[in-house]
Each structure stands twice: as C-alpha cells, then as structure tokens.
Amino acid sequence: MATEKRGVIAFQGELGAYSHEACRNARPEMDVLPCATFEDVIEAVTTGVADLAMLPVENSTYGRVADIHRLLPSSGLHIIGEAFVRVRIVLMTVPGRKLEDIRHVRAHLVLLPQSARFLRTHAIAGHAAADSAGAAAELARSHAPGEGVLASEIAAEIHGLEILARNIEDNAHNTTRFLIMSREPDSTRRAERMMTTFVFRVRNIPAALYKAMGGFATNGVNMTKLESYMVEGNFTATQFYADIEGHPEDDNVRLALDELAYFTTHMSLLGVYPADPRRHG
Known part of the structure; x- marks a missing residue:
C-alpha cells in the first residue's frame, strides 16, 4: 500500500x-x-x-x-x-529531580532575562547556551547534577526530560x-484577512519616503510594519521592509501600491498570505 x-x-x-x-x-x-x-x-x-x-x-x-x-x-x-x-518557558531536568535540587539552568541568552523573577526567587543561576533545545538534548545525555534547562515543552517531550515548572516567563505577552x-508564490485569496509583504527603495528626491507612504494613508491601507536596513553595508543605500493589511487586488491596496511605485526605484513583492488569527487577538 x-x-x-x-x-x-x-x-x-x-x-x-x-x-x-x-x-x-x-x-x-x-x-x-x-x-x-x-x-x-x-x-x-x-x-x-x-x-x-x-x-x-x-x-x-x-x-x-x-x-x-x-x-x-x-x-x-x-x-x-x-x-x-x-x-512559554518551561523548566526541565532529568527525571527524579525536584525543583529544590536545581542550582543552575542553561538556555538561549534571550530566555534568561525573560525568566529572571523565577530564577531569582528559587536562587537558580542562569547560563547562556547556543540553543535551548540543544541544551535539553545535552542534559538528557549528561545527567549533569543540579542542572536544568529552560526551553519549550516539546523539548522536554522529545528529549525525555521532566518538567518542574511551566510558564515561568516574567511577561505573558x-x-x-x-x-x-x-518556492512558489500563492496569492490566492484564502482568507477574509490577507497580508501583503514587500521591500522597496525610494528615489533620491526630498521627502521621498514621506510621499511614498502618503498613498497608504489616503487610501486607508493599514501598514503594520515598516523597517529600514542598509544594503550591502552602504550607508546611502537603504531598503525598506513593509507589511500591510489587504490583498494587492483590493482597490485601496492597488492604488496605494501604484502611488508607491512612482516614488521608488525598486519594489519587490515577497508574499501575499492569510493573516494569522492571533494577529488580531
């Protein structure tokens, strides 16, 4: 079969x-x-x-x-x-240990400050690891005494570790x-709420970015993200990354993109896709 x-x-x-x-x-x-x-x-x-x-x-x-x-x-x-x-940050260790046995934890550097309150309360020292899931795999092999790992719940599941505490992050958001x-684009309208992502470079004229953005405001298109970054390390070459709500076939989005094109030297569409339901709570 x-x-x-x-x-x-x-x-x-x-x-x-x-x-x-x-x-x-x-x-x-x-x-x-x-x-x-x-x-x-x-x-x-x-x-x-x-x-x-x-x-x-x-x-x-x-x-x-x-x-x-x-x-x-x-x-x-x-x-x-x-x-x-x-x-959601989980404290895990090898089976059979208790929370009071843990004196050190390893985790990716960004997870440690997010769990600072919990670690301080339980007098646990945090140590940076290249990868939290990798630290979980290493602990499963080494059984290092007094050591735990901060990682995702599925890391504990995969590597056979026991969870001692869940949701220990300081901020719930x-x-x-x-x-x-x-490899292939899919711009079909697959949901009521769609997102469009693109990158662009503005023309070398005064207030070009301001003018380029004007079309989104006047056409009622919500731009949820706009970031700039240098191109090839050149301080004078800036590329912009943008996310907007809507589909390029929507009348207001089409008009805004047409206006954007007038003030740009380059614009590339990276994708058109359904908005994740959690984007809007």
Missing part, C-alpha cells in the same frame, strides 16, 4: 526549538527538518530537500530577528503564511512571529 507524501518543512535549530513548535502548530501533517542556520533552511527549500521553510521574523519583546530581513529578498522564496507562537515560505 502506497503511503501518502507528508511533505517536509525546514526550520533553524534543534528538535524541540520554538521554531519546531511553530512547525508543529502550523503544519502538523508535515515532517520536520532541523537546520543549523537560516541559510541552510532556505537552501533546503530552494534545492527541493524541503517543501516549506519556517523562519522567525520578529519577537514582541526583542524586535526583529537579526539577518532575516537581509536574507528574505534574495532567498528566491515566497511568503505563503505566517504563524504566531507564544513563547512574549510572542514570536514566523513566516512560512515556499
């Missing part, structure tokens, strides 16, 4: 990373492919080893993810969806937004 092809979705990090959780939530029917770097994730899709990429683009606490905006326009991939993941990317 032939088995149905499940498809493969690639992510950066170890099994049990928050990117893995994003894959599980958004595409539970697909097999996952962990990769060492964002570039490896992109290459896995462009070469056909994987069908989709799951890439983090921004975090509600720390802002944009380094290098992603630089990589996306040149990746050759297209955004076909977004996924929001609440970063911490969320990471991921982009789901494919």
Whole structure:
C-alpha cells in the first residue's frame, strides 16, 4: 500500500526549538527538518530537500530577528503564511529531580532575562547556551547534577526530560512571529484577512519616503510594519521592509501600491498570505 507524501518543512535549530513548535502548530501533517542556520533552511527549500521553510521574523519583546530581513529578498522564496507562537518557558531536568535540587539552568541568552523573577526567587543561576533545545538534548545525555534547562515543552517531550515548572516567563505577552515560505508564490485569496509583504527603495528626491507612504494613508491601507536596513553595508543605500493589511487586488491596496511605485526605484513583492488569527487577538 502506497503511503501518502507528508511533505517536509525546514526550520533553524534543534528538535524541540520554538521554531519546531511553530512547525508543529502550523503544519502538523508535515515532517520536520532541523537546520543549523537560516541559510541552510532556505537552501533546503530552494534545492527541493524541503517543501516549506519556517523562519522567525520578529519577537514582541526583542524586535526583529537579526539577518532575516537581509536574507528574505534574495532567498528566491515566497511568503505563503505566517504563524504566531507564544513563547512559554518551561523548566526541565532529568527525571527524579525536584525543583529544590536545581542550582543552575542553561538556555538561549534571550530566555534568561525573560525568566529572571523565577530564577531569582528559587536562587537558580542562569547560563547562556547556543540553543535551548540543544541544551535539553545535552542534559538528557549528561545527567549533569543540579542542572536544568529552560526551553519549550516539546523539548522536554522529545528529549525525555521532566518538567518542574511551566510558564515561568516574567511577561505573558512574549510572542514570536514566523513566516512560512515556499518556492512558489500563492496569492490566492484564502482568507477574509490577507497580508501583503514587500521591500522597496525610494528615489533620491526630498521627502521621498514621506510621499511614498502618503498613498497608504489616503487610501486607508493599514501598514503594520515598516523597517529600514542598509544594503550591502552602504550607508546611502537603504531598503525598506513593509507589511500591510489587504490583498494587492483590493482597490485601496492597488492604488496605494501604484502611488508607491512612482516614488521608488525598486519594489519587490515577497508574499501575499492569510493573516494569522492571533494577529488580531
């Protein structure tokens, strides 16, 4: 009996990373492919080893993810969806230990300050690790005494560790937004709420950015994100990354993009995709 092809979705990090959780939530029917770097994730899709990429683009606490905006326009991939993941931090250790046994925890550097209150209350010292899921895998192998790991709940599940405390983050709003990317674009209207993402460079004229943005205001298009970054390390070459609500075929979006084109030297559409339901609460 032939088995149905499940498809493969690639992510950066170890099994049990928050990117893995994003894959599980958004595409539970697909097999996952962990990769060492964002570039490896992109290459896995462009070469056909994987069908989709799951890439983090921004975090509600720390802002944009380094290098992603630089990589996306040149990746050759297209955004076909977004996924929001609440970063729920779990303290885990090898089975049989109690909370009072834990004197040290290892985690990715960004998780430690997010759990500062819990660690201080329980007199636990935090130590930075390259990857939280990787730290969980290492602890499962080493059984280091008095040590725990801060990571996702699925990291504990995958590596056979026991959870001692859940949701220990100081702020309950911490969320990471991921982009789901494919070799082929899909701009069909698949939901009532759609998002459009693009990059552009403005012409070298006074107030070019202000004028370029005017079309979105006058046409009632909500721009949810606008960020700038240098191109090839050049202080005079700036590229802008933008997310807007709506579909390019909507009359107001079409008019706004037409006006944008007049004030830009380059504009590239990165994707048209359904808004994640959690975007609007």
